[in-house]
Amino acid sequence: MSSPAVQTPPSGARNSRLSVAGMAPTDISNPDYFHKVVDCQWACPAHTPVPEYIRMIAAGRYSDAYMVNWHSNVFPGVLGRTCDRPCEPACRRGRVEEVTKKAEPVAICRLKRVAADNKDDVKARMPAPAAAKNGKRVALIGAGPASLTVARDLLPLGYTVVLYDGDGAAGGMMRTQIPKFRLPETVLNEEVNYILDLQPELRLGQKIDSLKALLAEDYDAIFVGCGAPRGRALELPGGAQAKANIHIGIDWLSSVSFGHTTKIGKRVIVLGGGNTAMDCCRTSRRLGGQQVNVVVRSGFDEMKASPWEKEDAMQEGIPIHNFLVPREFLHTNGKLTGMRFQKVKAEFDAKGRRNLVPSGEPDVVMECDDVLVAVGQENAFPWIERDLGLEFDQWDMPRVDPRTFQSTNPRVFFGGDAAFGPKNIIWAVAHGHDAAISIDLLCQGKDMAQRPSPLVNLSSQKMGIHEWSYDNDISNDHRFKVPHAPIEKALKDVKLEVELGFDLSQAFAEAERCLNCDVQTVFDTPKCIECDACVDICPMDCITFTANGDEEDLRRRLTAPSLHKEQDLYISSALKTGRIMAKDEDLCLHCGLCAERCPTGAWDMQKFLLNAPKTGYACHR
Amino acid sequence: MTYIAKPKLRHPGIAVNRLGFTHRDYEGSVSTLCAGCGHDSISFAIIQACFELNIEPHRVAKLSGIGCSSKTPDYLLGQSHGFNSVHGRMPSVLTGANLANRDLLYMGVSGDGDSASIGLGQFVHCVRRGVNMVYITENNGVYGLTKGQFSATADKGSKSKAGGSNLDSPLDLVSMALMVGATFVGRSFSGDKAQMVPLIMAAMSHPGPAFIDIVSPCVAFNNHAGSTKAYDFVREHNEAVNRLDLMEPREAITVEYAPGTSEEVALHDGSTLRLSKLAADYDPHDRIGAMAYLQSRAAAGELVTGLIYMDATATDMHANLNTVDQPLNLMSEKQLCPGSNGLDAFNAAHR
Numbered sequence: 016m017s018s019p020a021v022q023t024p025p026s027g028a029r030n031s032r033l034s035v036a037g038m039a040p041t042d043i044s045n046p047d048y049f050h051k052v053v054d055c056q057w058a059c060p061a062h063t064p065v066p067e068y069i070r071m072i073a074a075g076r077y078s079d080a081y082m083v084n085w086h087s088n089v090f091p092g093v094l095g096r097t098c099d100r101p102c103e104p105a106c107r108r109g110r111v112e113e114v115t116k117k118a119e120p121v122a123i124c125r126l127k128r129v130a131a132d133n134k135d136d137v138k139a140r141m142p143a144p145a146a147a148k149n150g151k152r153v154a155l156i157g158a159g160p161a162s163l164t165v166a167r168d169l170l171p172l173g174y175t176v177v178l179y180d181g182d183g184a185a186g187g188m189m190r191t192q193i194p195k196f197r198l199p200e201t202v203l204n205e206e207v208n209y210i211l212d213l214q215p216e217l218r219l220g221q222k223i224d225s226l227k228a229l230l231a232e233d234y235d236a237i238f239v240g241c242g243a244p245r246g247r248a249l250e251l252p253g254g255a256q257a258k259a260n261i262h263i264g265i266d267w268l269s270s271v272s273f274g275h276t277t278k279i280g281k282r283v284i285v286l287g288g289g290n291t292a293m294d295c296c297r298t299s300r301r302l303g304g305q306q307v308n309v310v311v312r313s314g315f316d317e318m319k320a321s322p323w324e325k326e327d328a329m330q331e332g333i334p335i336h337n338f339l340v341p342r343e344f345l346h347t348n349g350k351l352t353g354m355r356f357q358k359v360k361a362e363f364d365a366k367g368r369r370n371l372v373p374s375g376e377p378d379v380v381m382e383c384d385d386v387l388v389a390v391g392q393e394n395a396f397p398w399i400e401r402d403l404g405l406e407f408d409q410w411d412m413p414r415v416d417p418r419t420f421q422s423t424n425p426r427v428f429f430g431g432d433a434a435f436g437p438k439n440i441i442w443a444v445a446h447g448h449d450a451a452i453s454i455d456l457l458c459q460g461k462d463m464a465q466r467p468s469p470l471v472n473l474s475s476q477k478m479g480i481h482e483w484s485y486d487n488d489i490s491n492d493h494r495f496k497v498p499h500a501p502i503e504k505a506l507k508d509v510k511l512e513v514e515l516g517f518d519l520s521q522a523f524a525e526a527e528r529c530l531n532c533d534v535q536t537v538f539d540t541p542k543c544i545e546c547d548a549c550v551d552i553c554p555m556d557c558i559t560f561t562a563n564g565d566e567e568d569l570r571r572r573l574t575a576p577s578l579h580k581e582q583d584l585y586i587s588s589a590l591k592t593g594r595i596m597a598k599d600e601d602l603c604l605h606c607g608l609c610a611e612r613c614p615t616g617a618w619d620m621q622k623f624l625l626n627a628p629k630t631g632y633a634c635h636r
Numbered sequence: 637m638t639y640i641a642k643p644k645l646r647h648p649g650i651a652v653n654r655l656g657f658t659h660r661d662y663e664g665s666v667s668t669l670c671a672g673c674g675h676d677s678i679s680f681a682i683i684q685a686c687f688e689l690n691i692e693p694h695r696v697a698k699l700s701g702i703g704c705s706s707k708t709p710d711y712l713l714g715q716s717h718g719f720n721s722v723h724g725r726m727p728s729v730l731t732g733a734n735l736a737n738r739d740l741l742y743m744g745v746s747g748d749g750d751s752a753s754i755g756l757g758q759f760v761h762c763v764r765r766g767v768n769m770v771y772i773t774e775n776n777g778v779y780g781l782t783k784g785q786f787s788a789t790a791d792k793g794s795k796s797k798a799g800g801s802n803l804d805s806p807l808d809l810v811s812m813a814l815m816v817g818a819t820f821v822g823r824s825f826s827g828d829k830a831q832m833v834p835l836i837m838a839a840m841s842h843p844g845p846a847f848i849d850i851v852s853p854c855v856a857f858n859n860h861a862g863s864t865k866a867y868d869f870v871r872e873h874n875e876a877v878n879r880l881d882l883m884e885p886r887e888a889i890t891v892e893y894a895p896g897t898s899e900e901v902a903l904h905d906g907s908t909l910r911l912s913k914l915a916a917d918y919d920p921h922d923r924i925g926a927m928a929y930l931q932s933r934a935a936a937g938e939l940v941t942g943l944i945y946m947d948a949t950a951t952d953m954h955a956n957l958n959t960v961d962q963p964l965n966l967m968s969e970k971q972l973c974p975g976s977n978g979l980d981a982f983n984a985a986h987r
Contacts, residue, residue: 546855591868614670
């Protein structure tokens with residue numbers, strides 16, 4: 016917001032002294048401006064148009080809602096169960112609901128599942144395999160979410176895509192690491208198959224052990240989407256002797272997934288505080304573990320696991336022990352008997368950094384039959400030769416351009432966990448879309464910096480004098496809880512999906528909690544007569560008419576305090592009195608009352624629909 | 637108007653007054669007036685004033701007659717007493733209510749039709765009697781409910797929406813209130829909350845008949861070129877003689893005014909308003925001067941706004957009548973009615 020424009024008020028305006036230098040009028044033609052107002056979509060790595068599909072769910076248009084998702088995030092059914100949901104902490108509902116109860120975001124993720132579970136057969140709406148090949152060949156290493164996204168985006172354009180994976184089935188970590196009780200195989204298979212239907216060449220069960228050899232083949236581009244496949248081990252006294260009962264978490268989950276492992280000891284210790292640890296402990300409970308304990312070095316709130324995953328684990332009778340550092344595996348003649356932990360406490364140094372220091376209390380000994388180690392995952396590229404012009408950094412990670420996903424070898428691209436370390440599925444999908452754009456540009460001999468724009472549409476939602484094409488009456492409901500299967504039943508079957516999903520009436524009520532943040536308040540300065548009607552009616556006191564000023568000064572003079580400075584102010588050009596309109600986008604309910612009360616139509620409610628860039632948009636129909 | 641009620645959700649950082657209320661707690665039901673009506677802006681100025689003054693809603697009685705303006709008490713102070721009376725008869729009902737219970741804060745909300753036409757006689761007599769009240773007229777110069785005929789306050793020569801010119805002389809309620817003894821007189825504009833809110837607060841703290849005329853453009857029938865009550869016209873001809881600013885109780889006075897140009901107005905909740913002069917030669921304590929000033933500026937086509945007159949020593953009807961301090965409605969029949977023996981004795985004293 017630089018280069019403040021000094022506006023001269025029209026002659027005759029009394030209060031021309033109010034017109035001073037200050038913030039420049041907001042440029043709403045920049046797609047980022049309104050995109051940012053849609054907090055959920057902005058936060059989603061794949062920029063899924065969330066309010067758009069939530070409205071469709073409320074209208075019972077589950078198939079349409081599914082396709083909106085599928086275009087953006089490729090795996091709606093999978094993500095509707097497993098997503099890390101960066102959208103939900105961003106959701107505005109979680110900032111405005113504090114009147115009667117703790118504010119909670121819309122259950123965006125679980126509404127996505129409603130679309131996936133209740134849609135009709137959508138096969139006919141999927142893109143068809145390319146009628147003709149374009150002669151370009153792309154190899155994808157690893158058949159996880161990142162590679163499958165690249166495949167989906169490139170295949171309809173005529174690319175020959177060759178999909179390699181060491182496992183016998185496509186899906187990557189979605190298949191090997193996510194337990195079936197969270198993600199049924201049928202859901203995964205359906206969504207993987209939509210991509211396999213586009214006819215990539217499958218090389219499953221074929222592990223790549225030399226990138227050099229692959230580069231020597233006739234591929235125009237190679238995409239590495241092999242994930243972060245190595246679980247970190249824990250070197251402690253006694254570990255070598257008791258190794259038969261010490262398992263690496265992700266390997267163990269994979270073994271359970273493929274049916275190689277079907278039971279575990281009665282007493283299990285799971286080490287680690289991430290989502291893998293939560294999957295390990297809950298799986299253990301289903302394979303015979305009766306006393307399953309999670310032990311974490313850090314405090315409860317600092318654990319990496321999502322809050323809902325911790326909650327689900329505790330619901331299943333799994334205690335989480337914090338501030339315990341593993342010291343020793345205890346064994347009797349090589350038979351694991353337990354573990355010894357040192358008690359620590361958190362101390363903060365002058366710079367505010369947290370250190371875990373011994374608390375001085377006696378060590379804790381916990382008995383067990385098996386230990387699952389889920390203390391982190393690493394990338395491992397032993398199969399990439401270091402003389403291919405492909406540079407690695409000091410942490411032995413490939414140097415990857417964060418925009419194009421190209422490595423320093425122009426033909427080799429990285430995405431998903433393989434690119435920047437462990438994240439989650441939705442990031443892998445986002446990387447896949449961007450990498451596909453780059454690969455397409457490379458293969459067409461175009462400049463990789465000239466990337467396609469998003470598809471953007473802004474259209475008025477006015478249907479009558481006070482009638483809008485969206486439901487602007489704000490629901491006062493609090494967040495609905497997703498029903499679970501009875502715990503006795505759930506713990507007996509490792510494949511029984513524990514979350515049942517919203518029923519349709521719950522789904523409707525939850526969808527109605529959405530504030531439709533994509534229906535933007537668009538202000539047309541010349542039409543405004545400064546009658547104050549919008550200021551008076553706004554339930555959140557978002558709107559201020561005042562003299563212009565720099566941002567810090569303006570934020571101090573708003574009708575209601577500005578609580579989140581990272582949320583933009585919508586600034587008009589100078590009005591007749593020389594003042595400007597400043598709207599704090601932060602807490603707007605998008606109820607449209609400003610537009611309903613506006614006598615001149617200076618305010619209008621316009622739906623902002625943005626589809627993030629995808630190569631060729633072949634999947635949008 | 638809007639078809640949905642204002643959402644219950646409110647800004648999490650919303651200000652709370654000494655009673656623990658937010659300004660939202662002073663709202664009423666949703667307005668059914670036209671979008672952009674100046675009256676709605678006045679309603680929100682009243683809401684803001686009551687919030688700032690920490691007024692307990694159940695200590696307020698809001699009364700009105702008939703008309704667009706007289707509908708507005710429904711749209712504010714939903715927890716207060718209300719009486720929607722006969723056309724033009726609100727002043728009598730208000731006087732009676734005030735006689736019965738002197739402890740409430742009386743607010744009469746009326747319009748140019750209700751007060752300057754059918755209720756003109758009621759208006760002047762109510763003010764004459766010195767009823768302790770805030771009397772607000774929402775003045776738009778037209779009969780909005782009957783589609784925009786000129787009202788008695790329309791300026792001569794002002795154009796109607798259909799193009800006709802008003803041939804009758806206007807009736808100025810401010811001059812009339814001054815003439816018949818209002819001890820607090822102000823005028824404001826619905827498009828200027830910064831002026832309206834402190835003026836209403838000061839009027840609410842005034843212990844006698846307080847009258848505020850608020851020019852409130854009718855967006856449907858009187859907001860066009862040629863109208864003297866349109867947003868643009870009022871903004872261009874608005875001549876504020878002074879400005880009232882609310883001061884926080886312990887706020888240091890940082891702005892220096894030349895001697896004699898500013899004074900403080902005490903409010904009944906203990907805080908103060910600062911009155912600062914904009915027109916150098918204007919004295920809001922000089923009734924005759926004020927009347928002359930109004931006439932001279934009106935002749936020049938200007939609309940004088942601000943605090944026009946205030947008598948700081950004002951008293952009210954109860955003082956004039958020497959009534960008891962206890963509200964009559966709290967007294968028992970025995971206290972109020974002397975009985976037939978008492979009546980006989982009283983009558984005998986006059987024979």
